[in-house]
Amino acid sequence: MARLLILTPQLPFPPHQGTTIRNFNLIAGLAPRHDIDLLSLMQPTDLAPAQTPLPALCRQVIALPAPPPRPAWRRLLTTISTPLPDMALRLAGVRAFQDTLLNLVQTTPYAVLQVEGIEMAPYVTWLQRQPAWASARQAGHLRLVFDDHNAETILQQRTALADLRHPARWAGAAYSLVQWRKLAAYEAALCRLADRVVAVSPADADALRRLWPDIAVTVVPNGVDLQTFAPDCCAPAPEMTAPALVFSGKMDYRPNVDAVLWFADEILPRVRAHEPAAHFWIVGQQPHPRLARLADRPDITLTGRVPDVRPFLVGATVCVLPFRMGSGTRLKVLEALALGRAVVSTTLGAEGFGLRDGHELRLADSAAAFAQVVVALLADAAQRARLGAQAHAFATANYGWERIVPRLEAVYAP
Template identity: 50%
Template sequence: MRILFITPQAPYPPRQGATMRNYYFIRGLARNHAVDLLTFLAPGDQIADDSPLKTLCMRIAAVEQPMRTALQRVHSTLTTLTPDMGLRLESEAMHRLARQWLAETHYDVVQIEGIELAQYARPLLERRRDPERPALVFDDHNCEYLLQKRNAFTDLRHPQRWPAAAYSLVQWRKLRRYEAAIVRSADAVVAVSEADRRALLDLGAPTPIVVAPNGIDLETYRPPETVSPLRTIVFTGKMDYRPNIDAVLWFAQNVLPRVLAKAPDVRFQIVGMNPHPRLNALRGHPAIEITGAVPDTRPYIHQAGAYVIPMRVGGGTRFKALEALACAAPVVSTTLGVEGVDVRDGQELLIADEPEAFAAAVLRLLEDAQKGGALRRRLGLQGRRFVEQHYGWEQILPKLEEALILAQQKKLRS
């Protein structure tokens, strides 16, 4: 097959969730198929001459990500039916490239990576009745309307967050229509979890939906040969991402004081790029370290006395959960933090949803480290085995191949 990938950012280096998913999908498919890539680049970024993408892809072209001001976002929120995400990467240059490539190359499949790029399916939709058109696969990295709904109801609990809640309520309604439209137009949809699949089915489209979860590079994320856990609680993630911001603020305000009351020497490390200004309130806290971007998060995960995933909003399959489990780290998560990952409380990790229970689970792991680490070793062994069995990219790629075949079959029937 000849496949055209359109991605919201360069898939290499795979530094965060979307780029990891895109890179390993391209790498896996390139073994047996011819892959072309159209992508956006962040300002100042480029695809290096020695990038593996140059070997994996037959052809690559990139467009700089457009910039939108806050005023433009407010105006579009108030005046258009298109959700913010549908305008985030609106680029005439990318439209021209997509139309040019589709006109001059016969593709079997076009794969759109994320709802930010849904508008670039337009040339295919205009050829809906053309039997020679490519099949359209939409890879929905998150069920976005559900994510905004959760954001809205979380923020409504706090008066100071009501403006953000109002924004999410508006976006939720817009996204439900917009997401339904692209799901209905696609020949196949890829969801990252069974929960997301069910939410997309609720949109009523007859399109086949295949679950191909996020995966993990099992060689890159390996347990260290020896472990010397520190008295640290570690969270990793992109720190301008709203669910991550909510998670660390909730933990710092509601869980950490309970931990410090019994273990005053413990430190909470927030590890990840682009810390949001909302986190500035935590900077003066003597038990909290906000690292910003680091070259490699693995040393922090390896030495964590407890790795925490205190998510209260969000969706999809958590890369952070897979990374920590692959590294055999001792994990405490909310139920939502491991949604879409079929782990069991007390087997691969500890699960707690209320502040007191979450603090008790963290303290249990910290105390275990001082007593020889039997619980840490047991959870780590089972967590590592779990991701090896279910979340290596070799286990996931056949599900993507299934979606490509279903898309071609549906195209032929339409």
């Protein structure tokens, strides 16, 4: 049993989007065999820790207010004036968090300080300048583990290259080009600082090695709660009618916004030329203003936040993952697979899981090919059932959290 201090950018409950899903399930899996102290930032709308399962899993849970979002003018100024990437500034500078972190390291003999995501890295770079950090390191009982949820440099590179193809998005491309260069230096520095680095996919691990070839990087993939996302978990959402094409995710996240706009503008019309009743469901919180123009389309529903995404996934005739940018691995892939749904994805959308076209899902990378595959699946219930059964078997055999947490525990070994 090891004593762990875990830093998270938001309280990891409820597990409703990528970061919180990963963090909550790792903590839940580690808790039976380790003493965990959780130090987290939280938003005003978050549940109080006492209203969550976290106190039952952790020795102590300390949640402190996150800084308010920085205004656009300040982000523009720092883009020009500082070598630090935007992600290193987003949650930085909470004095109470720094003081609490320093006190915990000074008073508790942790075996591991685990940093969940690059947004928490500024607190570690600050801590390393404190004498308490040097003392703990010299005593040999504190190892730094950096869990890099996305290879952020690659994410910005792909985003910049995708946006450059569209003149209307050149401002976003310029931002991503700048961030790409800054992140390359910053992410490499974090990898040098950490004793162990965790990546969520082999592709991300290779990308990090290109930044710093000597890092010790281990792949600990994302997983899925197989009981929560069982095929018989719930009934379909009653408002849905077939054929339903479903995308789920946090809808202010840039790769998700790009994915649904591409599907709505270039793929869905091709599908409806063959299946006029096909309806596109965009299921997720905080729809970005760029999606507002879709709200009036009769063939599209934007749900906004829903209490439970599962009825919409269960009600999907086909789940679609039309990603053209991003990095890491997408938990929405695993959720759809575990539920036994027929899935169509781009190659990038399915990256990192070892999925095979025609076995666990279908892959297509152009609008015409994507539409063609979707139309074929809508017309073939037997093929949908076969893909769904193989998808569920694959998720069950490889991606339950009980299989993944031991891979993280192995990282803690001296």
